[in-house]
Every structure is written in C-alpha cells, then in structure tokens.
Amino acid sequence: METRSTPYRIALLFNANKSYDREVIAGVGQYLNSTRVEWDLFLEEDFRSRISGISDWNGDGIIADFDDPQVTATLSQSRLPVVAVGGSHRHASGYPDRLPYIATDNAKLVQLAYRHLIDQGLPRFAYYGLPPSPDKHWAAEREHAFAELSRADGMELRCYQGLPTSAGDWDHAVEQLMGWLRELPKPIGIVCVTDARARQLVQACLLARITVPEQVAVVGIDNDPLAQLLTRVPLTSVIQGTEEMGRTAAHLLHQMLHGVDHSGTRVIVPPAGINVQASSRHLPVRSPLVMRARHYIRHYGCLGIKTEQVADYVGVSRTALEEHFRRELKQTVHQALLQHKLETARELLTSSPLPLSEIAVRCGFTSLQYMYAVFRREYDLTPKQFQASHRISDVDGATL
Template sequence: MAQSSDPANFKAMAPHRIALLFNANKVYDRQVIAGIGRYLNSTRVEWDLFMEEDFRSRMRDIRQFRGDGVIADFDDPQAPDALRNLHIPVVAVGSSYHDPAAYPAGLPYIATDNARIVRLAYDHLIEQGLPRFAFYSIPPHPGSRWAQEREHAFQAIVVDESVEGVVYQGQPTSAGGWGGAVEALVAWLTDLPKPIGIIATTDARARQLLQACVIGDIAVPEQVAIVGIDNDPMAQLLTRIPLTSVIQGAEEMGRTAAHLLHKMLHGVDCSDTRVLVPPVGINVQASSKYQPLRSPHVMRACHYIRQYGCLGIKTEQVADYVGVSRTVLEEHFKRELKQTVHQAILQYKLDTARQLIAESDASLADIAVRCGFTSLQYMHTVFRREYDCTPRQYLDLHRKPAPAR
C-alpha cells in the first residue's frame, strides 16, 4: 500500500527500501547515482538505499529483495530477465536505441541520447575544420549495445553529410592481449588519411588513442584530433594531452529516474514513460583543438610541447625531439606561428594554469608547480605581463563557486 505523502505524517513514515543496481566503479554509473542522491537531498523523500558493498551490480538475489522499488542499469544484459515480473516498481536507466523495439516493454525508461552525444562530438570536429572522420568503437558484446548504438549514430551522420567516415572496433581490453591491441591500433592510426577527427565511444577508448598516437609519433591534434565521451576525471589524470570529452546528462538521468520511482511508489502509473536525456555539453581540451600547420617540424614540436610543456622543458629539448637544430626550428616557428619555441612553451603553461585556476580547487602555489613555473612569484610576474592581472585576481574573476549542498 502506498505511503502517505502528507507532511503531517512525514516523521511517522518508514523510509522506502530501494535497490540501486549499478556498477558504481564506472564514471557514468556514479554520475547517475549522484543524480539520485541530489534528488533525495533536494526533496523530503526518505529512502533506505541498498547497494553492494563493492559498488558492483549483482542480480543473483534480487528476487529475494524485500524492498519497495528498484532503479537499475539496463545496459547490463542480465537486468531485463532478472527484474521481469518483480512485482515492485522498477525504473530502467540505459542507452537509447534507434529501433524502438529494443526498449524493454512495460517499464519506465530513462535513456542517454546517443544520437545527440555523437552529433555533438561530430559538430565540434566540424567546427575545427577537419575534413574527414573516424569512430573508435568496441567489439559487439551483449553488455556494450550502447557502443553499437553510438557507432550506428556515427554511420548515420557521415552518410547523411556525405563525408568520409570509417569505423574501427579494435580489440577487447585485457592485460594479456594489450600489446597486440596497441600495435593494431597504432597500425590503424598510421594508415588513416590525415588530418582526421576521431570520436571514441568512451573516454577509456579515447585514452587508448592518445597513447597509441604517442607510440606511433602521430601529432595530436594536428594529424589526429580526438573526442571522447563521459568527461571522466580519471582519463584526464592518465593522459598528458588533455582530452576533449562530451559530458553526458547522467546526473539528470538519475534525478529523473528517482522522480519517476517516487511517483510510482505513490500509485502513479509510469509504465509507458520514456525519457531521452541530451548531453550537457562538451569539455573542449587540447586533444581536439585542430590547427592546420604546414611545417611537419612545428607539428611535431607542438605535439611534444602538449605532452611535456609543464615539466620544465627547454627549446633545445624540443629541437632534439623534432630532430633539427634550434635555429631551424625557430625559423619554422616564426614563419608558421609568429612566435618562438619558448613563447609557445610559455603559452601552453599559461593556458594550463588559467584552466586549473578556473576549474580546480588547487592552491595558486600548487598550480604554479604543476604548470612548470619555478615559483608562484614568477607565475605572478608572467600573469601581470601577459594578462595585466595577478593570478589571484584571475581566480576571483573566473573560478566557479563550489556547488551548494
């Protein structure tokens, strides 16, 4: 029997027992769960939440769950069968599908809009002026239907736009097969016509592309511009070249799922509800900021600077990497970019510092160290000279306030 939502009875109500069946070791699932949590924190809803202690989703005992409702990740191929005829409200969360018949029948379904995710990544690469495109996917598997949907969305776009577009599914990720998988990925990237923009089906796959480009000595983004999906902070930490990534509306998915379940717990029929949640936006970083360059020396030098610019490198080290004398490299830089190699390194450090000041909660002293400045005072001097303000003034103008609790 549905519990009363009358405020007068609020204190007397026992909380509903709700199972969250997600693999919270994945960033997308964590963001969905965060959206559920934010819904609970912004309302008077009281739920007793069950999740596995190791944050993994397990369906084996769900039929013995003596609870009131379930929100589950239906990208898990076990979920539809395990939760069928459960006799308590179930809200499904997962991938969107181009075929309406692929959605589970009789359940409310909250979906990430794969077509709009891929379109946002593609439009960004178009805006960078890239003439051809590729998609790095995942081999078909029952648990990765979302990846095939993104692959399908990409193929539909390139057909509709009449542009060059290829798909590479690569190999499954495993420790034993990693060496061969990387070699195959490097070979694929080497054979691609360039310049090219590549959309990876996840940030994890995008990170593999970045690693393969470093191994194959392929300049990012001058030869290969890369966009991932998920905006995963871990992927950013594990790459030297900052990764552009589409931000899914996963938190909104969680909020919407929690709202629907709350209504169902109070007797509202939501069985035919289907909600497509668009992406929030795109976090544009260095991996996709394509800049057409004629000089291969400048291209290689910029690729090196993006990897090591904040580690105190000097012009001589850049020239050694490119394989030319400092004088020759300086001539190419002045002709192509109208600046010296030193100025390019300094600009990279400043761009990184400005981004960290605006988007992180790190101290200015820590940012100075992370960006390769010899001291906070030196960073202060450079900011004054280049931007006519101090790092502190820049912080006050640009750092986003912490979200209210």
C-alpha cells in the same frame, strides 16, 4: 497522498565503480536532497550490481541499469515498481514493454562530438568503437549514429572496433590500433565510443609518433575524471546527462510509489555539453617540424625545457625552427612554451586546491614571483586575482 511512518526501501542496481553509474546515482541523491522524499537506499557494499536474491528482496522499488542483459531479464517481470536506466535504442523493440525507461541519447552524444570536430576545421572523420557484446548495445548504437552522420555528409565511412581490453591481448591490440592509425589520411578527427577508448587512442598515437591534435584530433564520451587524469594530452569529452537521468528516474519512481502509472514511459536525456580540451583543439599546421615541436612542448613544456631542447628533439637548428614557428604560428618557440605554461597554470588555478607555489613549480616557472610577473604582463592580473575571479564566475553561473 498517503503518509508513511517508515522510509521506502529502494534498491539501486548499478556498477558504481564506473563513472557513468556513479553520476546516475548522484542524480538520485540530488533528487532526494532537493525534496522531502525519504528513502532507505540499498547498494552493494563494494558498489557492484548483483541480482542474486533480488527477487526475494523485501523492498518497495528498484532503479536499475538495463544495459545489463541479466538485470533486464531478472527485473522485466518484477513484482516491485521498477525504473529502468540505460542507453537509447534506434528501434522501439529495444526498450522493455511495460517499464518506464530513462535513456542517454546515444545519437546526440555522437552528433555533439562529430559537430565539434567539424567546427575545428577538420576535413575527414573516423570512429573508434568496441567489439560487439550483449552488454554493450549502446556501443553499437553509437557506431550506427556515426555511420548515419558520415553517410548524410557524403563522407567515407571509417570505423574501427579493435580488440577487447585485456592484459593478455594488450600489446597485440595496441599494435593493431597503431596500424589503423598509420593508414588513416591526416589530418583527421576521431570520435571514440568512451573516454577509456579515447585514452587508448591517444596512447597509441604517442607510441606511433602521430601528433594529437595536429594530425589526429580526439573526442571521447563520458567526461570521466579518471580517464582525464591518466591521459597525457588533456581529453575533450562529451558530457552525458547522467545526473539528469538519475533525478528523472527518482522522480518517476517516487510517483509510482504513490500510484501513478508510468508503464511504457520513455525519457531520452540529451548530453549536458562538451568539455573541450587539447586533444581536439585542431590548429591546421602544414609544417611537420612545427607539429613535432608542439607535440614535444605539450608533453614536456612544464619541465623547464628551452628552445634549444625543442629544436634538438625536432632535429633542426634553432634558427630553422624559429623560422617555421613564425611562418606557421606567428610566434616564437619561447612564446609557445610560455603559452603552454600559462594554459596549464590557468587550468590548475581553476580546478586544483594546490597552493600557488606548488602550481608555479608544476607549470615550469622558476619561481612564484616569476609566475606573478608573467600573469601581470599577459593578463593584467595576479594568479590569485585570476583564481578568485574565476571562482566568483563559477558561483554566479551556478545560481542562474
């Protein structure tokens, strides 16, 4: 293999303002850090993908997002080595003829979400997608995958594309979405084409007073941290194999720069897993009073509310609500409140750099000492011991 005195100049044409693109780029970076490859990487300063002038760019190779039709048209006949990255196609004609193509497996993304909802015991399913668009063929592929799964299981097909997201049409779009949600039979599991769509769906459920996940269980795709942060009900999401896509693309381009022919190579990357959160943890509940109470607890349980406030929200006496909770959940309202606080505390202890005193406040415990006492009683561990043991497990798992 030839030696070279200067690094190869490689352009990464992605919109790195999107979580998906950032993770692909991160995979490229991981490949470079794990090898002796030295590349001089070019990205736009504002992390957007711009192709003007790329034909005259004096570089050595390109890794690009081929979900963008303009990128596809510009680079399909490039004089430079190009590795295409994008969504999978059910028809071979959707792929570029001569370029290597690294794809996220759209069918398996949807299948993982669908099977997860089946595992939650849900009897019926629906899909919330996107309107047709030339730069979103992947959305059509995912909707088709859901339709195939529904037909194979003999299920009624329920797909809704909704309106594009824009400030001017937002109110109208939400009203239409709420109307669709109200007409759906309940309980139901809904697969959403992206986390952004899943977040909109959860918001519409809250506005329509439809409980998540008791009446509508929701799964998104992307595992986008921003969508998680902006969703009041923690969002279950399928994790795409985006970093693996980036690593694979960098590996192929590295070989191409040294004369290896990867013309027409296709690598379809399966999802990396699913991040299960509250939005899909469907626990069948017959009592609408318990549904409404759990909905209220999920949103306000860490704000110091008491059993009486939950009963007031539901509109029944405390005694009546307690009877429904014992019959349905085999626990009291107070226990349900405490369980919610503990679940929130465990999540913060394992994922947040906040001090323990701040975590106690955020979870609705009256003091750090009280949180310690509850942890010792429920888990035979202090919060600090729980945090340390989880981090040790993470480190051990990372070395396997």
